[in-house]
Structures are given as structure tokens and as C-alpha cells.
Amino acid sequence: MKKETERIRISRRHFIKTTGIACAALVMGGSLPKLIKPAYGEKSKENTSAAQQIEGENIQEVLKRYFGDRKISNSHVTLKTPIIAENGAVVPITVSSDLPMSQDNYVKSIYVFVEGNLKPYTARIDLSPANGKAEVKMRIKMRKTSNVRVVVETNKGKLYGAINPVKVTIGGCGG
């Protein structure tokens, strides 16, 4: 009997030891990417700056190209986005507007821009009074954490906008 308990005690000690090592390994594993990251970080920074030089797609320039100098007022549009997108390749967004959808006064177009993408212009949706409601849901791709911007144009040429930041994480941890 004595031998039995001894064996148990040893195995318990052994268990604690191994779990301790495992925990340490996990912690180390967690911190390891941080040690490696700077090298990657520099690389990606170079990449983005190079990309920006090639593309030169600044959101203000893009907006100017599509809307000229017309003023965009931040009202009448609701943009629903996730606060944190776990997967940048599938970010669900909902654009809705409380503007009327009658025969002579309706939302003509909805523009979607993602500021962090190489080409911010994502989509344009042309609606008509037959839609009955100015609301669209879709899924978009986001390259990195940035703002999503929507602009709504009415048939009378008035512009309304909304802007939402979306955090894009890779691997599911909010970093």
C-alpha cells in the first residue's frame, strides 16, 4: 500500500513538473512571435509604402475623383460594421438610410470605400424607388485595420456619408 501511495505522489509531482514546463513553453511560444515580429513589421511597412507609391490611392483623392468638391454631410446614413473583424476577407457590413424612397425623391446610389485597401473603391449600388427601402447588406474584404466609409447619393444630387473604423485581426486575437 505504501508503495502505491508513493508512486502516486511521484506521479503527481511529475504531473506538476510537466504541466509547468508546458505552461512555460506556451508563454514562450506566445512571446516568440513578438520577438520575430519586428523583422516582419519592417518588411510590411516597406511593402505598404511601396504599394502606396505605386497606387497613390489616398481616400481624399478617391472621394474627390468620385464626388468632386461636393460636400458630404454626416447624417441620414447608418453603417453597421463589426468592431473587430476576425477575418479580413469576410467583413459583413450593413448600410441603411432613413431617406425616403418615393417616386421623385429617392436614394440613387450607395458607394462603399475601404480606406486601407490598395483600391479603396469597393462597390456601388444603384437603387430605385421599387426597392422600397434604402438598405443593403454585403460582405467585403479588408486588407488591414482601417475605416469603412459609405456615401449615399440621392437623385437630387445630395450626398450623405457615414464612417466606421474596423479592426482587422489575423488569427482571432484582438491585438
Next chain:
Amino acid sequence: MAKKIGKIKIRVPRNIKKGQVIPVKALITHPMETGFRKDKKTGKKIPAYYINDVNVYYGDELITHMEWTIAVSANPFMTFYLKADKAAPLRIVWKDNKGGVYEKTLQITPK
């Protein structure tokens, strides 16, 4: 590609009253290749292959048109609304940049 490109699903509510504003959900299977991605085996860039044009017809009338770019997710899913004021077919047509045309028609019969 395991999945078939151009497989379409459209959902509308089962019971529709006349004049009701109903949601229409549509899903199409499509890779939506950006043209930036590289093939891991060959190292060559995968050419862009995406849907750039969506048209929705209700009866003969074009009610919604969408212009998409590469930044729309793969297997695009969309929801839009429709005022069901007549019994007419709802036809949705997707077109991609390689000339592919995918369409599906659904009869809307409000009670």
C-alpha cells in the same frame, strides 16, 4: 475548385403581402480572385477573376444595379429590399470579368 462556380441561392419570405417591403437574400459561389494573390506552388500571380456587375430585374424593370470590385468577399452574399407590389418574376444576373453570366429567376406572388 471543389465548389461549382455560379451556384446561386436566392431567398425571399414565404408569405408576401401586397405592397410589403421584403428582404431578398442572394448568394453566388464565385472565387472573387483579386489578382494580387500568388500561387504558392508556382509563384505566379493568380489572374483577377471577379464579378463586376449585378443587375436585378423585377418584371421588365431594372430596379437595382451593383458595380463590384475585387474588394467584395468570395462567394458574394447580398441582401437588398424590394417593394412587392405586383406579381412578377425577379431576375438577378451576375456578370464576371471573364465574360461569365450567371442568372436565376424567382417568381414573386404577393397575396
